[in-house]
Amino acid sequence: MEAAPAAKAPAAAEPAKVDFNTVKSAEEAGGMDSLIAAAKAEGELNVITLPRDWCNYGEMMDNFSKKYGIKINSLNPDGGSADEIQAIKDNKENKGPQAPDVLDIGPAYGPTSKSDNLLAPYKVTTWDTIKGTNDPDGYYFVDYSGVMVFEINSDVVKDLPKTYKDLLDPKYKSKVALAGDPRASNQAAQTVYAAALANGGSLDNIQPGLDFFKELNAKGNLLPLIADSGPIAKGETPITFQWSWNAYANKDNFKGNPNIEIVYPTDVNWGGYYYQAISAYAPHPAAARLWEEYLYSDEGQLTWIKGYCAPSRLEDLTSRNVVSDDLKAKLPDAKLLSTSIVPNGAQLTSARALIKEQWDKVVGLDIKSAN
Template sequence: MSKSRLMHLSILITVLALLVAGCTPAAAPATKAPEPAASGVTADMQGLIDAAKAEGTLTTIALPHDWCNYGEAITGFKAKYGLQINELNPDAGSGDEVEAIKANKDNKGPQAPDVIDVGYGFGPQLVEEKLVQPYKVSTWDTIAADSKNADGYWYGDYYGVLAFEVNKDAVKNVPQDWADLLKPEYKGQVALSGDPRASAQAQMSVYAAALANGGSLDNVAPGLEFFKKLNEVGNFVPVIAKQATVAKGETPVITRWDYNALADKTALAGNPNIEVVIPKTGVIAGVYIQAISAYAPHPNAAKLWMEYLYSDEGQLIWLKGGCHPIRYNDMVKRNVIPAEITANLPAADLYAKAVFPTIDQINAAKKAITDGWDKVVGADVK
């Protein structure tokens, strides 16, 4: 018998023996995920922490401490990792953040932001103009696909709805809907929380007013006309409103995200009394997004900041501030949200009419508002 036939016969005998014995060849061992160290931190994560600590600083922009509980997030991050945070212009709008990246492309100094938190509609611009770099946080899979860029260039962080924040000590009758704001009793009392030519929050206010006045997610013109009327009757105050202007009665009625209004109510603690109203019509929801600058002076600190914000710990900090974190559904499913936090949130039925515009709709609305504000409304908000 030839060597070839002997070899084939040997193989056949081996296979038959395995079948008779009910055995199959052993599978290759599965690749194991990195084991956490005694501290509970994986080797990859520890490497990122070490690299971030070597950089020593994180530079943020447009993060007021009372916005979505960012004060606690900033304090917690510094305490947890021992990094310093350089906070640029807390009251800047989303457009200002984008411009800050552009203005500091070749500058690694203290005015160059590492990270930004901007309106949802800015996402495509950030990618198209190559202003941000990709990074997928370790909790990436628990962020809904329609709330993130597939390649990791940006991802949703939290959302809320546009509400009225009212100083009840200065306003006799609290307005309940957009149409109420045109009444003579609100003369010189109504303001926006940003410049609609640059601020996503202010733009979404115009968008919401459009929905309440015959417009749609594809037609914001009625929103501009509404603010034109508001300005013509003398009710609109062309200043960027904030907690201090509300408290002093300079802008006793302002439109802003519900979580910011709730934060002001808590911070002021009845001095003055603040009422937060979800309007009866024109209830619009807005998602904000996080991204890392393509020119970040501290890229590892920026990545560590993202890991912190998108961990359960960071998401709960936002929720405590009245925001709905982007991983909210995942955390509810895993039952990791303390009851004392949910007890302080507005009733869910108040949000039943909320609508979520798409990025394309937001971008179209943003262009219409920024192009049309001066022409239609003619109020220089600053």
């Protein structure tokens, strides 16, 4: 009699596949090793509107690519927050290089983008140390902050303005520029908001800001050019409203050619911050989540400080003595940062909508890039 064939051992169960489009934490991804492996397999990451000198993003992108071997496609580096959101809407079905994976947006765009179902929730492993007005479910979260300043090419402008109202003086004719289109750029829109408070407005009354820019335009002082590093260096936009981190980065990069003076306006101390978020339609969902993990690691946070930004984990970093004295010198003045006026999300959303609606009618100047 033939022996009965040996029973086959049951096949080992295959590990469950992870849908990185829905992963809300590294733990859900199977741990950081699993997340890193999946991100490396994707091999690419699409970022959008990240100038290399904005908060030291150039070094951040280079370090991330070197660390993980992931190619970064940088889309529309000179765009604004509205361009980021529009890019998601335009590329919902497109998994190619024009579809952003991650966002760095002004705070008014966080809640609205969540409401439009454009964002995917995710909480990085350092979530509990992130300070600020973060969405409780992780749809958007604060990345860094600073204050609004005047960046002045002192080779062109010798008598430096100290206040917003000073800028109305005829001696600044054809010398004042915004750093973006206020209808699309968070930085430019918040400049209008700050001007409102400098001219008798309030966090709930932005009209004086629009009126200020109307008068600035009528006097011929306001230029139609977006003041990015090119026009500033050439002297085409001698006085620019900037977030502090951009002004100091330009001062460093120009190395005295031209000379840059940074003025903290005395009539309003205006603070601002930005949000990170992941697109709900990210073509590289694992890489998107790994990017956020990197930004909010100690290494990523210190890289932002090198670019003059105060990262949202600063309190945790300083409590553990992680920030060197050299890096501390690059942080915004602590008193200015702590006493700055910062509107809440609802106020910013309302102000942004009013500026977008009223800019053409009230101010009547189309702000465009020199390129």
